[in-house]
Amino acid sequence: MLLYGASGHAKVILSILEANGQRVTAIFDDDPEKKLLERIPVIGTYDPKHEPTAPLIISIGYNAVRRQIARHIQHVFGTAIHPTALVDTNVTVGEGSVIMQGAIVQVGTSMGKHVIVNTGATVDHDCKLGDFVHVAPGVTLCGSVQVGENTLIGAGSVVAPNLTIGADCLIAAGSVVTVCVPNGATVRGNPARIIATS
Numbered sequence: 001m002l003l004y005g006a007s008g009h010a011k012v013i014l015s016i017l018e019a020n021g022q023r024v025t026a027i028f029d030d031d032p033e034k035k036l037l038e039r040i041p042v043i044g045t046y047d048p049k050h051e052p053t054a055p056l057i058i059s060i061g062y063n064a065v066r067r068q069i070a071r072h073i074q075h076v077f078g079t080a081i082h083p084t085a086l087v088d089t090n091v092t093v094g095e096g097s098v099i100m101q102g103a104i105v106q107v108g109t110s111m112g113k114h115v116i117v118n119t120g121a122t123v124d125h126d127c128k129l130g131d132f133v134h135v136a137p138g139v140t141l142c143g144s145v146q147v148g149e150n151t152l153i154g155a156g157s158v159v160a161p162n163l164t165i166g167a168d169c170l171i172a173a174g175s176v177v178t179v180c181v182p183n184g185a186t187v188r189g190n191p192a193r194i195i196a197t198s
């Protein structure tokens with residue numbers, strides 16, 4: 001397995017892969033100063049010829065950057081699911097996606113590509129997470145919530161059942177979302193209110 005991005009997020013993904021007995025042989029990173037992460041060599045900018053058949057995960061938490069990098073990757077994408085995560089057998093997990101320690105993903109949920117379900121987050125039944133969504137640590141998505149591409153659901157937020165959160169949204173940490181959120185909105189508070197739109 002290869003990673004792209006020698007970040008704190010990468011350290012968590014390394015820990016997941018290690019728990020699953022999978023070996024990471026190298027990490028790409030555009031910062032030439034980075035040489036080593038957790039004893040794994042950091043080998044510079046992306047090279048499609050480096051171990052071309054190895055699967056790769058983009059280990060960058062920031063959705064827009066993950067999306068931009070994904071466009072020019074030629075390796076196949078892997079996934080990483082920690083053994084302490086409870087993922088129902090009737091869940092689809094798109095390529096490049098990761099599910100961290102202690103997360104719960106319930107029956108009928110579909111996760112797009114390069115999605116992050118972070119530490120201890122709960123994604124309940126029949127949710128739909130678009131590509132490049134990040135569900136941050138400790139979030140609760142109730143049943144049948146839809147989340148559009150690139151959206152960050154900030155740490156500890158709660159989203160009530162059957163709501164649609166648009167694409168490119170930022171749900172501030174600790175928000176309680178009780179109504180649908182349009183594309184590009186930043187919301188915060190309890191109940192969450194729109195404070196900006198893009």
Ligand SMILES: CC(=O)SCCNC(=O)CCNC(=O)[C@H](O)C(C)(C)COP(=O)(O)OP(=O)(O)OC[C@H]1O[C@@H](n2cnc3c(N)ncnc32)[C@H](O)[C@@H]1OP(=O)(O)O
Nearest residue numbers: 061118136137153154155156170171172173174175188189
């Ligand atoms: C493993 C990991 O770490 S995964 C990381 C996941 N990341 C997250 O969950 C972070 C989500 N980000 C946030 O919640 C941020 O606070 C943001 C993006 C909403 C705001 O960030 P900034 O734009 O830098 O806002 P800033 O810190 O300058 O605060 C501006 C105002 O908003 C308030 N504010 C900031 N965040 C929040 C919040 N989550 N809820 C309510 N109010 C907030 C501040 O108190 C401040 O209020 P004031 O103007 O009355 O003093």
